[in-house]
Every structure is written in structure tokens, then in C-alpha cells.
Amino acid sequence: xxxxxxxxxxxxxxxxxxxxxxxxxxxxxxxxxxxxxxxxxxxxxxxxxxxxxxxxxxxxxxxxxxxxxxxxxxxxxxxxxxxxxxxxxxxxxxxxxxxxxxxxxxxxxxxxxxxxxxxxxxxxxxxxxxxxxxxxxxxxxxxxxxxxxxxxxxxxxxxxxxxxxxxxxxxxxxxxxxxxxxxxxxxxxxxxxxxxxxxxxxxxxxxxxxxxxxxxxxxxxxxxxxxxxxxxxxxxxxxxxxxxxxxxxxxxxxxxxxxxxxxxxxxxxxxxxxxxxxxxxxxxxxxxxxxxxxxxxxxxxxxxxxxxxxxxxxxxxxxxxxxxxxxxxxxxxxxxxxxxxxxxxxxx
Amino acid sequence: xxxxxxxxxxxxxxxxxxxxxxxxxxxxxxxxxxxxxxxxxxxxxxxxxxxxxxxxxxxxxxxxxxxxxxxxxxxxxxxxxxxxxxxxxxxxxxxxxxxxxxxxxxxxxxxxxxxxxxxxxxxxxxxxxxxxxxxxxxxxxxxxxxxxxxxxxxxxxxxxxxxxxxxxxxxxxxxxxxxxxxxxxxxxxxxxxxxxxxxxxxxxxxxxxxxxxxxxxxxxxxxxxxxxxxxxxxxxxxxxxxxxxxxxxxxxxxxxxxxxxxxxxxxxxxxxxxxxxxxxxxxxxxxxxxxxxxxxxxxxxxxxxxxxxxxxxxxxxxxxxxxxxxxxxxxxxxxxxxxxxxxxxxxx
DNA sequence: GGGAGGCCAGAGAGCGCTCTCCAGGAGATC
DNA sequence: GATCTCCTGGAGAGCGCTCTCTGGCCTCCC
Numbered sequence: 001x002x003x004x005x006x007x008x009x010x011x012x013x014x015x016x017x018x019x020x021x022x023x024x025x026x027x028x029x030x031x032x033x034x035x036x037x038x039x040x041x042x043x044x045x046x047x048x049x050x051x052x053x054x055x056x057x058x059x060x061x062x063x064x065x066x067x068x069x070x071x072x073x074x075x076x077x078x079x080x081x082x083x084x085x086x087x088x089x090x091x092x093x094x095x096x097x098x099x100x101x102x103x104x105x106x107x108x109x110x111x112x113x114x115x116x117x118x119x120x121x122x123x124x125x126x127x128x129x130x131x132x133x134x135x136x137x138x139x140x141x142x143x144x145x146x147x148x149x150x151x152x153x154x155x156x157x158x159x160x161x162x163x164x165x166x167x168x169x170x171x172x173x174x175x176x177x178x179x180x181x182x183x184x185x186x187x188x189x190x191x192x193x194x195x196x197x198x199x200x201x202x203x204x205x206x207x208x209x210x211x212x213x214x215x216x217x218x219x220x221x222x223x224x225x226x227x228x229x230x231x232x233x234x235x236x237x238x239x240x241x242x243x244x245x246x247x248x249x250x251x252x253x254x255x256x257x258x259x260x261x262x263x264x265x266x267x268x269x270x271x272x273x274x275x276x277x278x279x280x281x282x283x284x285x286x287x288x289x290x291x292x293x294x295x296x297x298x299x300x301x302x303x304x305x306x307x308x309x310x311x312x313x314x315x316x317x318x319x320x321x322x323x324x325x326x327x328x329x330x331x332x333x334x335x336x337x338x339x340x341x342x343x344x345x346x347x348x
Numbered sequence: 349x350x351x352x353x354x355x356x357x358x359x360x361x362x363x364x365x366x367x368x369x370x371x372x373x374x375x376x377x378x379x380x381x382x383x384x385x386x387x388x389x390x391x392x393x394x395x396x397x398x399x400x401x402x403x404x405x406x407x408x409x410x411x412x413x414x415x416x417x418x419x420x421x422x423x424x425x426x427x428x429x430x431x432x433x434x435x436x437x438x439x440x441x442x443x444x445x446x447x448x449x450x451x452x453x454x455x456x457x458x459x460x461x462x463x464x465x466x467x468x469x470x471x472x473x474x475x476x477x478x479x480x481x482x483x484x485x486x487x488x489x490x491x492x493x494x495x496x497x498x499x500x501x502x503x504x505x506x507x508x509x510x511x512x513x514x515x516x517x518x519x520x521x522x523x524x525x526x527x528x529x530x531x532x533x534x535x536x537x538x539x540x541x542x543x544x545x546x547x548x549x550x551x552x553x554x555x556x557x558x559x560x561x562x563x564x565x566x567x568x569x570x571x572x573x574x575x576x577x578x579x580x581x582x583x584x585x586x587x588x589x590x591x592x593x594x595x596x597x598x599x600x601x602x603x604x605x606x607x608x609x610x611x612x613x614x615x616x617x618x619x620x621x622x623x624x625x626x627x628x629x630x631x632x633x634x635x636x637x638x639x640x641x642x643x644x645x646x647x648x649x650x651x652x653x654x655x656x657x658x659x660x661x662x663x664x665x666x667x668x669x670x671x672x673x674x675x676x677x678x679x680x681x682x683x684x685x686x687x688x689x690x691x692x693x694x695x696x
Numbered sequence: 697g698g699g700a701g702g703c704c705a706g707a708g709a710g711c712g713c714t715c716t717c718c719a720g721g722a723g724a725t726c
Numbered sequence: 727g728a729t730c731t732c733c734t735g736g737a738g739a740g741c742g743c744t745c746t747c748t749g750g751c752c753t754c755c756c
Contacts, residue, residue, distance in 0.1 A: 062743055098436045
């Protein structure tokens with residue numbers, strides 16, 4: 001198909017295309033970049049020459065002058081945690097990150113912008129920062145969910161366009177996209193109450209994550225307002241295994257619990273296993289509501305009733321906001337909040 | 349820390365560093381690239397100037413002349429399959445890809461080479477090919493496991509350095525890294541036989557994947573040689589759900605099976621669930637051996653006995669071979685085969 | 697018929713870096 | 727003391743592209 005003209009296996013350059021088409025380099029450039037001021041006949045000649053030579057623009061040369069790379073980074077920042085042997089394993093096992101990637105890719109593709117996925121733990125932040133400063137990418141989508149993570153501030157200080165995946169723990173003049181966590185936990189509480197559950201409990205995410213804290217506090221304070229103070233909780237780690245452990249601990253201390261809010265579907269999957277191992281029927285003896293509505297909810301038996309977080313849409317919005325920042329660097333930061341919804345299945 | 353000198357928020361250039369250090373641009377370049385022919389005092393002056401100005405080399409300018417991008421692509425090619433609503437969800441949910449990423453990253457990092465992760469389905473191969481041709485990366489690690497996948501050949505035809513994750517279905521002059529699949533299934537068969545199982549069966553991967561076919565055929569032909577012809581099998585899809593379904597179908601047709609080889613840990617996890625739902629005890633009534641030794645093996649109850657595939661090491665080897673190809677483009681393709689090992693836990 | 701104005705292609709100056717070639721100085725050798 | 731060699735740093739030519747400026751050719755209008 002492509003003839004790979006040019007000498008010695010080298011890719012053909014724009015000059016060679018220009019020569020083949022009998023026009024100047026500038027005209028070839030105009031055709032490639034879709035400038036409107038090119039005569040149709042000449043455009044066609046150039047396009048033929050491009051096809052014949054198998055020409056593909058050299059991105060390095062292009063971005064040297066445009067100062068654009070047409071790619072953005074998706075930085076997934078996770079601290080090293082003692083109970084994770086490999087953080088990459090966690091990232092590539094939690095459906096959340098797949099959904100983020102899918103949403104961002106979908107939004108960027110029409111603009112022909114590439115997504116460079118960069119997982120990072122706290123030991124190599126400097127690698128990431130250097131990568132960003134070197135101009136590999138035009139902007140950053142930053143997935144960071146831990147309170148103490150210094151990366152959002154460090155990226156912000158770099159001065160390159162960035163959008164963070166959640167409201168930063170400490171105020172930062174950066175754009176972010178988030179979901180109304182507290183509303184989500186209220187929806188869960190309402191569902192459990194509506195089913196007639198009266199002895200509620202929750203398995204939270206890691207309490208150094210603002211999102212986890214919001215879900216926990218939203219759940220407990222909402223219930224406290226409705227006459228259920230002191231709802232017990234145990235801390236999980238957003239893994240299947242953590243959910244299983246958490247449920248075991250919780251039920252050991254509070255065997256009479258009849259309604260359980262688990263702060264992620266993955267944990268809920270583990271929790272269901274523990275609950276059923278203990279001989280409780282779900283939802284009859286114990287109703288369970290998850291959070292996320294990820295693919296894990298459908299892996300559960302019974303199918304998991306959960307709070308839907310529109311992760312794909314949120315990631316797409318992050319990408320849109322980022323592209324706006326890239327297009328007009330002066331633009332002020334903005335935040336977008338999405339509403340979660342209740343998805344009723346079998347477990348509650 | 350970095351002063352961000354230079355005008356108007358622009359990153360400082362090498363010329364500005366040279367001026368600050370009182371040397372020429374060439375000397376700054378030499379310092380940055382670690383040339384040995386620089387006097388220690390001058391080197392120090394330059395380094396100070398770099399620190400003061402907060403200089404970071406512009407990668408576009410650099411790679412324009414070096415013709416190197418210092419990054420390689422990890423292309424994960426999965427066909428669209430009817431039973432996958434989102435292939436990204438599959439990729440980000442199967443521990444295999446996390447292990448690949450971890451192994452490749454570990455090997456590349458010491459060489460300061462970045463990994464660009466590119467998931468792709470059959471609908472956007474042309475995007476990927478264009479990306480590769482544009483010179484964004486110096487080479488490709490290609491994860492492709494389906495027989496009909498045209499991508500390995502297409503990438504090969506591009507003429508850029510590439511290493512494939514498995515022996516290509518149709519011969520191709522490309523380097524690849526693989527595991528001895530048939531040996532793996534023999535190890536599984538031996539383990540089951542050694543436990544005293546006599547009514548064996550297997551849940552295979554998709555039969556359009558050479559790796560799945562090798563595991564299936566290796567298992568069956570080895571057993572046939574030892575007096576167990578016609579071992580029953582059902583086809584799975586390498587997902588947890590597929591394993592569950594497969595086990596149900598298998599046990600419906602062959603209720604007396606007492607030893608089961610499941611061609612991936614993820615499927616084994618699902619199979620265990622189905623088996624236990626049917627009231628069979630593992631391993632007493634039915635012994636189960638998985639394949640991979642991924643994190644999923646530890647999510648199983650009982651813990652999964654499995655065939656260890658050294659995926660991280662294999663990915664690291666792929667990266668090493670790729671770097672060798674990049675360093676000396678003339679080099680002939682080579683293949684590396686790893687040996688799987690039996691990991692005994694509880695399920696068999 | 698002549699001048700103004702519009703349209704479209706070409707010329708050429710960079711973008712920021714690497715790397716070859718060259719020059720100058722220090723040290724070594726006779 | 728003169729010549730040669732070695733070592734180190736500077737000058738400058740590109741890498742392949744974009745984009746502004748320039749200028750030629752039409753068309754149109756008075």
C-alpha cells in the first residue's frame with residue numbers, strides 16, 4: 001500500500017512529497033492541515049503524491065514548531081500501600097480505571113488526541129513530573145484520590161493544563177470533576193431504610209481518601225438525622241479482599257446487622273462472599289448496597305444493588321475541560337459535579 | 349525549586365542556560381548527555397545554571413535530530429467480542445495486563461524509556477498504525493493473542509522494531525516471547541493424576557487463541573497418551589463469568605468429573621464458584637488446577653493450585669529484546685520461551 | 697483601459713536541539 | 727625552543743515542519 005519512497009528506508013519528508021506533486025512544501029503543509037485556501041486540483045495532486053510516497057508527518061518536527069504534542073497524559077496516582085504487593089496489579093484489576101480510560105479515550109479520539117496512560121506510585125513522582133515538563137503532552141488528566149498525595153499540587157505548580165479527578169483535599173486552583181458522594185450515600189441509606197432495614201452498618205473505603213470519607217460521613221450523618229445514631233463502620237481498602245475481611249469483622253462485632261452499605265462494588269463482591277459464608281441470605285437476612293455500578297456489580301450473586309457513578313461520563317468531561325484549558329490557557333479553573341443514581345438489582 | 353526563568357512563562361532554552369553558565373550551547377548539550385569530555389569545573393557551572401533556570405530539554409527538538417523518542421508502545425490488541433460490552437473493561441479487569449505493564453515498566457525504567465499503553469480493538473487498528481508511523485515511539489511491544497489478528501503482520505510491515513507476546517499464528521519474521529503452554533498443561537495433568545483424579549476435564553480459553561489451543565491440546569493429548577482418551581472440554585472466554593458458565597455446562601454433561609484443569613485463574617475463580625454452588629467440595633470431590641498464577645489465584649477459596657506463568661519476567665524480556673532491536677536495527681528476530689511451573693495451594 | 701482588491705502558491709525564517717568539524721591551548725617529546 | 731599530540735570547548739549546519747510574508751495572477755469596477 002505505502003511505497004515507502006525516500007532513501008534508505010527513511011520515511012519520506014514533506015519536501016519529497018512537494019517535489020512529487022510539483023508544488024512547494026508550504027502547499028503540502030496546507031493540504032495536510034486542511035487549510036481552505038488550496039485549489040481543488042492542486043489539493044488532489046498533493047493527496048496523490050502523499051499516497052504514492054506513503055508520507056506521514058514527523059510529529060517531532062511538527063510539535064517543535066506548534067508546541068503541541070496532540071496527546072494528553074492520564075496519570076493514575078496511587079500511594080504504595082503495605083497491603084498491596086503491586087500497585088499496578090491493583091490498577092489493572094479495579095474496573096474503575098478501565099472506565100476512566102474508556103471515557104477519556106472516547107472524548108479525545110474525535111479531536112485526534114492521544115492518551116498516554118501513566119501509572120505512578122509515590123516513589124516515582126519525579127519521573128512523572130519530568131515527563132510532563134519535557135513537553136511530551138499538552139495537558140494532564142490526574143486521577144488522585146488520597147488526601148496526602150502531593151501530585152496535584154506539584155502538577156499545578158508546573159503550570160501545564162490539568163484536570164483532577166476529584167475535589168482536592170486542600171484547596172487548589174485547579175479544575176476538577178467529581179461526583180456528589182454524600183448524595184450517593186444518602187441514596188443508599190434511603191434504599192436500605194425503604195426495605196425495612198433498621199440495623200444498618202457500612203464498610204468504608206480508606207479514610208485517607210476524601211471520597212471515602214464523604215461516603216462514610218454522608219451515610220452516618222444522614223442516618224443520624226433520621227434517628228439512627230452511631231451506625232457502625234469498618235474501614236476497607238476498595239479491594240475485593242478488603243471487602244470480605246471488612247464484612248467478617250463487622251459481622252463479628254455486630255451480628256444483627258440487616259442492612260449494609262459497602263463503599264465500592266469490588267468490596268461489596270467480597271463482602272457478599274463473607275456474608276454468605278456466614279450463612280446469611282442476601283437480601284432476606286441482610287441487604288447490601290454497593291457503590292460505583294461497575295462490572296463487579298454484575299459479577300455478584302445476587303446481582304448487586306448499587307449507587308451508579310457515571311465514571312465514563314466524568315472522565316469524558318475531564319477530557320473536555322482539559323481540552324478547553326489547552327485551547328485557551330488563560331481560562332479560569334472550573335469544577336463539575338455529577339449526580340449519582342440508585343440502581344436496583346437483587347441485593348437490596 | 350525551579351525558577352522558571354526565560355520570558356513569558358516559556359520554558360528556558362539551552363541557549364539561555366549556556367548564557368547563564370557562560371559557555372556555548374554545545375557544552376550544555378554535552379553536559380546533559382553525559383559526554384566524558386567536559387572539564388569538571390565547567391560541568392559544575394553548567395549544572396548550576398540548569399538548576400537555576402529550571403531548564404528541561406525540549407523532547408520534540410531532541411527527537412527531531414536524534415530520531416529517537418525514548419518511548420515504546422505497549423499495544424494491547426483485543427478483538428471486539430460479542431460477549432464483551434467494553435473491551436477496555438476486560439483489559440482493566442484481567443490481572444494479566446497489569447502484570448505485563450509492570451514487567452515492561454520495570455525493564456524500561458533503568459533505560460529511561462517511557463511506556464505508552466495503547467489498548468486497541470479491531471475497529472481502530474488504523475489509528476494505532478498511524479500513531480506508530482508518526483514516530484511517537486521507537487518500537488512496539490505487541491500483546492496479541494488471537495489467531496486472526498492482523499495487527500502483528502501490519503506492525504511488522506511498518507518496519508519498526510517490534511516484539512510480539514506470543515508465537516504468531518502464521519509465521520512472521522518477528523521476535524516474540526512465549527511460555528511453553530503445552531508443558532504447562534502437562535504439569536496440570538500430572539498434578540491431577542498424582543492426586544488420584546481419574547475423571548478429568550478442562551475448561552479452555554477461546555479456541556481462536558493459539559495459547560488456549562495449545563493448553564487444551566497439550567492437556568488432552570498428554571492424557572490420551574497415558575490412557576485417558578477423550579477428555580471432555582468446554583470453551584471459556586478467559587473471564588470469571590465465562591469460567592462459571594463453563595463449569596456449569598461441563599458438570600451438567602459430566603457430573604462425575606473429579607479433576608478439572610481451567611485454562612486461566614480468572615476462569616478458575618468463576619468455576620470454583622459454580623462447583624461449590626453445585627455442592628461439590630474442592631478439592632475433595634473435585635480438584636481444580638488453574639493457569640497463570642495471577643492475583644486471582646489468591647482471591648479463590650480454597651486458594652488455587654495453578655500453573656505459574658512468569659508474566660512479569662516475560663514482559664521484561666520482551667522489553668529487553670525490543671531495546672536490542674532498537675539499538676541495532678539489523679538484528680535478526682529471536683524468540684524466547686519461558687518454562688511454566690506448578691504452584692501447589694489448596695484446590696488440587 | 698487601468699487600478700484596486702482578492703485569491704492562492706512560494707520563499708524563507710525559524711522552532712530547540714545534536715553533532716561534526718575546527719581552533720586553541722596545554723603538555724610532551726626531541 | 728620548536729613541533730606534535732591530545733584535550734576541551736565553540737561555531738554552525740542541519741533535523742522536518744509551520745507560518746508569515748511576499749508576490750503573481752485574476753477578476754471586478756469605475
